[in-house]
Each structure stands twice: as C-alpha cells, then as structure tokens.
Amino acid sequence: MALETELATYHQRLAELVQNEGKFVLIHGSDVVDIYGTYEDAVKEGYQRFSLEPFLVKQIQSVEQVQFISRLLPHCA
C-alpha cells in the first residue's frame, strides 16, 4: 500500500489532530509537518519541502468521510 508509514502516522496522531478538524495535515514518514487551511497549501508545502519524495496530505476527520461512486470499483491500494 502506498504511503503506508504516513497513513499509520495519521491514525496514531489522530486524537491530537482532530483539534484541527476539517483542515489538511502534511505528513512525511512518521513526521507530522504542519496543518494547513486548504488542500492546495498543504500540497504546495509538501513539494517545496520534500520535492518528489513521498508525502501524504489528508483532511483531518474524526470520522473518516467515505467517498461515494455510483458506477465503478476504484483501484484499491
């Protein structure tokens, strides 16, 4: 699975991250880098800091919002 370490970090730190529910967290490896108000700002900072290395941008949600697609099976990680 892609971004396995970053996703594990997100779930481990979720209890503290939810203070910023709805905002976007930037995670690199096991490091929570910072929290941003918009997706665009988080992605921009990710590329500026880590260039083409893997990083995760994820909206902070106490309950994971599920995306719904009425058509097809998405590719599963």
Add this chain to the structure above:
Amino acid sequence: MPYFTRQVDPATGNLILVAFVGVSQARRTALVANNQAVPNPIQIMGLVDTGASCTCIDPTVLNQLNLSPTGSTSVNSPTTGATPAIADQYDVSFVIPSTLNHPPLVHQTIPVVKADLLAAQGFHALIGRDILRGCLLTYDGQNGLFSLAF
C-alpha cells in the same frame, strides 16, 4: 458567467465532455527544480457524474503523467460491498475548456481518485461533485443537450 452547451451522447445518454489533466502546479515546480521533464496535459473524455462525490481518473492517464499518490481515501461503490475500499489520491490540474472567448474552468491543484475500468467504457474520468459544486449544470433531456456554467 462562462458556459458551454454540448449534446448528450445519443447512444448512452451520458454527459461527456473534453477536459485536460496535467500535473499540479506545485508538482510542476518540483519537476522543474529537479531538471525533470514536465508531462504535457493529457486530453481526456470526462463523464459528468452527479453520483460521484469525488472526481476519478483512469490509471492509464495517471501513469502517463508519472504521478505518485499524495493521498488516500475510503470509497464506496456498487462493487465494494459494505466495507469501503481504500483508494489512492493524486494531486492534478484539471481544465475544462469553454466556448470561444470564454475562460476555461481551471483547477490548478485538486485531489482525484484512481479508478479502474473507466477507459474501457469510453471515458477516462468521472467528473464528480467536488468539481460540479462550483458549477451550474443544466440537463435538457427533451432536446438532448446539457450545459455547464461556472
């Protein structure tokens, strides 16, 4: 307000439009800084899909852009059953051209979900409500037309 009108696909009734998918602005900057080639935006056929909460793109398109995932989300579809699947997200630019003398709809950086099997059905993307929420969609079923204003 820029807008365009297209014909509904007479065979399927689908709302199909041309769009361009490219690397996001931030990734473009990183590629240039690393002296790497920036892939040209790819012209795709997109299905306007109010049943999709997020925009999805076929992996054949994402692979041509040499993208790596920068996100992950849970997805429910008719084939995932009760348990949502985990899907990779990619940051891309997404442009829908308008008519002559009207500006296009431009998203410099948006997250999209990788979804298989789209190209086999004659389109490469589901244009979901994350993009449509910034638009006015009119479906004229009697005349076989649809319009998108933004």
